[in-house]
Amino acid sequence: MTQRQRLSSVPLTNGKTAVVREFLGEGGQGYVYVAEVDGHPYALKWYKHAAVRDPQAFRKNLQQNINSGAPGPQFLWPQMLTEEVAGSFGYLMAL
Numbered sequence: 001m002t003q004r005q006r007l008s009s010v011p012l013t014n015g016k017t018a019v020v021r022e023f024l025g026e027g028g029q030g031y032v033y034v035a036e037v038d039g040h041p042y043a044l045k046w047y048k049h050a051a052v053r054d055p056q057a058f059r060k061n062l063q064q065n066i067n068s069g070a071p072g073p074q075f076l077w078p079q080m081l082t083e084e085v086a087g088s089f090g091y092l093m094a095l
Contacts, residue, residue: 007033007046010090011083013063018044018082018092035092037080044082046090055089062091 010018018035024043025032029051035044052058062078070077078091 007031007085010035010044010046010085012037012092013081013083016080018042018080020044030088030090034095037092041095042079042092043076043095044090044092046082047088049088055084059084059089066091 007020009020012018016037018037020033020035021041022034023031024034030045030047033044033046035042059081063081066078066081076093078093080092082090082092
C-alpha cells in the first residue's frame with residue numbers, strides 16, 4: 001500500500017482534523033494532497049520520512065512560520081501544522 005492510499009485524515013496541532021480528498025502529486029520531499037478543514041480546501045504537503053534530517057527542528061521552524069504569518073499575500077505560507085502520524089508530518093497552505 002502506498003503512502004497516498006493510507007492517508008485519509010490527519011489530526012492537526014490546533015485540535016482540528018484535515019480530511020484528505022485527493023492526491024495531487026509527489027516530489028522529492030513528499031506528497032501533496034487536497035485536504036479539507038471545516039469545509040475549506042487546502043493543499044496538504046506531507047513529508048517523506050527520509051526527506052527531513054532533523055524532524056523536530058523542522059517542525060519547530062514550520063510552527064514559528066505559521067505563528068508569524070506570511071511576509072506578504074504573494075507567498076504560499078504554512079497555515080496549519082499536522083500532528084505526527086506514523087513517523088511523518090505535514091502542513092496545510094492555501095490551495
